[in-house]
Amino acid sequence: MTKGKKIVLWIAPFAVLMGVLTILIFFYFPHRKPLHLKGAVIVQDADPRKRLPIADVVVIVTSNMDIVRAKSDSSGFFTVQLPVSVRRGRAITFQLRHRDYKPLDLQEYVADKLYVAQMVPITQSVPPPANRPATTVANLRVRYSIKAMTAVNIGSAVKTFQVQNSGNVPCKGQAPCSPDGAWKAAIGSASLDAGAGNEFRNARVSCIAGPCPFTRIERDGFSKGGQIITASVRVWSDTATFLFEAEVFHPMVSEIVHESHPVIFGRALSFTLPATAEGVSIQGDVAGETVIFPLGPALFLSWANCDATVNRDQTRVYRCELKPEYQFPEASHEDSQRASQPSSREPLLNGLE
Secondary structure, three states: OOHHHHHHHHHHHHHHHHHHHHHHHHHHHHHOOOOEEEEEEEEOOOOHHHOOEOOOOEEEEEEOOEEEEEEOOOOOEEEEEOOOOOOOOOEEEEEEEEOOEEEEEEEEEOOOOEEEEEEOEOOOOOOOOOOOOOEEEEEEEEEEEEEEEEEEEEEEEEEEEEEOOOOOOEOOOOOOEOOOOOEEOEEEEEEEEOOOOOEEEEEEEEEEEOOHHHEEEEEEEOOOOEOEEEEEEEEOOOOEEEEEEEEEEEEEEEEEEEEEOOEEEOOEEEEEEOOOOEEEEEEEEEOOEEEEEEOOOOOEOOOEEEEEEEOOOOOEEEEEEEOOOEEOOHHHHHOOOOOOOOOOOOOEEOOOO
16 A cells, blocks of 8 residues: 555545534534523422512523523523533533522533522511510501593483474385385484583483384484484484483593402411502501501511512512511411401501501
8 A cells, every 4th residue: 555545544534524523513503502491489488388489589500611690580480591502411500699588509400390499588587575575467458449440420411303204205216215115204313412521321312203113213323422422313204203312421530449358378478469559558457556558669568578579460469577576466377368357446547657
């Protein structure tokens, strides 16, 4: 074998290898889809009912030199897009950080699974000092308002009108005629105006005098209501008289007050509100006195620390945990879903007690 042939035999495998690597680099790797990790962050607690979602948790995922970041939403959910080079089975580290919770580091592997992390609050509930009895908070009710369109009946409108015609006159094909085309007919109309900002409802037209069997509604411009309504009638006998009347309503936006009862687990209460709820407050008996506590955007209560999360449908979930010097009555622990009985005392409005 000549020296040239030996060189070719040595170079050929390297050329094939380089060709395979070129194909992988230019065709395979660019088209690989990155993997996504999905998970949730919740509060660590022995009671599953108290494992609430934690929003705004910074989630850092590291794998060798690769680092990606994400943040949990109001439901505690997060998703992380890994670099293309990180594939299944690779070791990764989750670093979770939130100002109100202890830092959490988790060692995991990239896999087809849901990652759930439980974080411990920095401030834990502590009982009140032994030399000072706890203040009881009882008979809690959540109050809120929802704006709704309502209409007030402010009166009615009545109008009579006549349609002149002579009966038993052959039509001879000259419109208008009776429905069967035999007799000469006449068409008359009338209208009503409810005034600016008002509307008619329950409008009706009736024949009240004359040969009513030989009449009919020609055009209905009243049954759907509105500010201005009209009616046309056809008469193919003698003159007939009609009564046109409707009820007048004034539409307006009003606030409807709603009440609901929170659910109590241990030293925390939870409740949900629709997306349109406004003016949220909590009414309860504190030290035997009924007080209304406006919650406000700061979620401030003198006897509890509150937070809120927003669901994907924009409904809101509230959770309030008692401060150390307060307590719920024992009945609240035994039956957290029992509706509180209204108090006979008039509540006091107090948002900064």
